[in-house]
Amino acid sequence: MPGHPVHVWWAGLADAHTGLLALLDPVERRRHDATVDRAGRGRFLVGCALSRLALGATLGVPPADVPLRRVCPRCGGPHGKVRLAPPPDESSCGGPRLDFSVAHSGAVIGVAVCENGRVGLDVEEADVGLDVDAAARVALADAELAALYGRPPAARKAAFLRTWTRKEAVLKALGVGLAAPLRGLELSGPQQPPAVLAWPEQLGARPDMSLTDLLVHGTHPAAVAVTGAAAAGATGVEGTPGDVRVTLRDGSAALAEYVRRTTVADTPPGA
Template identity: 35%
Template sequence: MPLPGSDEAHVWSVDLDLPAEGLRALRELLGPDERERARRCVLPLQRDRFTAARGALRSVLARYTGTAPERLRFLTSPRGRPRLATPVGRLGGAERLKDPEGPEGLEGLESSAGLERSEGLTGAEGLEDLEGLDFSLSHSGATALIAVAHRTRVGVDIEEIDPALDHRTMARRFLGPAEAELAAALPDPAGRRVFFTGWTRREAFAKAADCPIPRTLRLGDARLLWDLHIRPGTCAALVTTRPVSALRSWTWEGPVERTPHAHPHGR
């Protein structure tokens, strides 16, 4: 499968509630550490959904790398951000990024981290290309999202909107003053959605920048942030460290993939 273009990101939506035979097949793809993490899940449903999410991630990344999904290996940053191990994929040396609370926000993150800017690609199967492959995984309830980008870092987050959560208190604790005031002023469910929208944006930012979740977001370009509409009852967001102009989305169905949909950016 071709890598994402320099001005786009790919998003895969995954249904995690799979039949037993599908789960068995995905379990065979997992590495020892993933199987151990699945084993530690308290509830069987949690274990099955974790297995499905990790297996789907391997399946998706295999399409881009041309590597068998069970042969993929992952490394993590000190904060736990995953990346593909060399030689399959590597964002060279980008373990330290600019403080998101600083005046520039995400703008200039890659230049401060020493990431190389590529004006052209050497072919989808070349090592030079795959070293720029980046991805992010998030799952909540029965849905997972997998974001894939090239020559930019990407972070994605999805959350089921919890009707029992005290969203006003959470907004005061985790969001900026203006968003917290809006979440408190609006009636439910609008105020609740304000909180979850703000929260998923911050989670996606933290995943892309490999940093603590910031209270205030400062984005230098609107094309760094995308609000995703996945299904009713959820909020989701995607953040990149370089502007992208379009998203292409798929529904993961094992070896079968649907026609992608392009979403040009607009606000």
């Protein structure tokens, strides 16, 4: 039986338009304004705006009304993982239960929205500066390291990034951070269909998990992981073979259309 779909929206740093600032809540606006790095500020703006547009389209509500919350589980501060606030009475909500995940690397920003499951999305810019040897020693299991160094040196960076996006997508779907035992999580080889081969006991019982690989703009590796009911999917990107039924959306076009509509609405007659 096919699983519930995962909608993945891709946008870029160039989509960071000031017209999107109206979608930020007061907490997000303060964080945006306090971010000194211009690229980081733009990524944050696009990620927030695209999350609200994607979730609003699924829920059938205006994007500005999508209730996002950032609460740190340790201190209660407004800097935790962003989540969709549940309705006051979940038992009275007839709509789908949604989860979403935000990912960005360099100029690439993505949002994945999943119904009736937990989702993790990761992307890495292909041309990112990276010490593959140092990163691999921290992130890869022994078998993964051996396979990596069995490849020609020129092929190792791409192979590592493919494995890394899969691992981070899995950890995001579980809601755990990079402090998790990365070397205890062993995945299939980069040229093989994505699958979990070994599961670290520190993460508890192994859940139903489905993975699929993506490629953004034909260059940048990305991955989606899903747990729960949605992990029963049987098709991949736009119906191709895979484990997660993924539908790709043009996030750049959605952001531009929002800016266009709000700009027209705010323009005085005769201006």
